[in-house]
Amino acid sequence: MIDPYFAGVILVTAGASALRWYTETLSPPPGGASSLDVIESKTPRSQWVPPKGADIAQEKYALSRTIASEASGRKYSDAERIAIGWCTRNHYYKAKRSVYSGQGSAHPQKGGYASSALNPTAESDRCAARCYDGSTPDPTGGAVSFFEPALQDILYKRGKVRFDANGIRSRWTNNENKMELYATIGAWEFYGRRGGRNSP
Secondary structure, three states: OOOOOOOOOOOOOOOOOOOOOOOOOOOOOOOOOOHHHHHHHHOOOOOOOOOOOOOHHHHHHHHHHHHHHHHOOOOOOHHHHHHHHHHHHHHHHHOOOOHHHHHOOOOOOOOOOOOOOOOOOHHHHHHHHHOOOOOOOOOOOOOOEEEOHHHHHHHHHOOOOOOOHHHHHHHHHOOOOOEEEEEEEOOEEEEEEOOOOOOO
């Protein structure tokens, strides 16, 4: 997620409702052990669950759109894609909203939470499923916002955005927004409410 204009990170306190986990069979990625194995062994489940009445098929579709739009191609790993998926889940479920309500249609990131401009791909579908099937706990510790610092700096130098990476960090962690860095996974930084990280 690139935050060119910092429309605002809305942190809404929301209690988790009692909904069952939806599971499905999903084979592990080819190639044996990977960084995902480390993530799965050291990170907790998310504290937020889908809102009542959410269609899980639609939720996976919307999450897959987001993952494909933010982190497609060989440059990114499945570990990064899954982290983006979990962070997006957390953002919406913390506010008791469905992912589909914000990410289900095609739109750029500007003015919204994250881009969903691209259609899902096989890799984004796979990673979105892992955010719902119980196989991969939340590697971000409950983060609700993310961005890619190196890309932010490139866009800033080109005059495309108002803030460089340090500018985003400063705005997110100031006393008004009260966020802190929860995790760095690959090229991405993940942030959440100060003092609220779920420890492994």
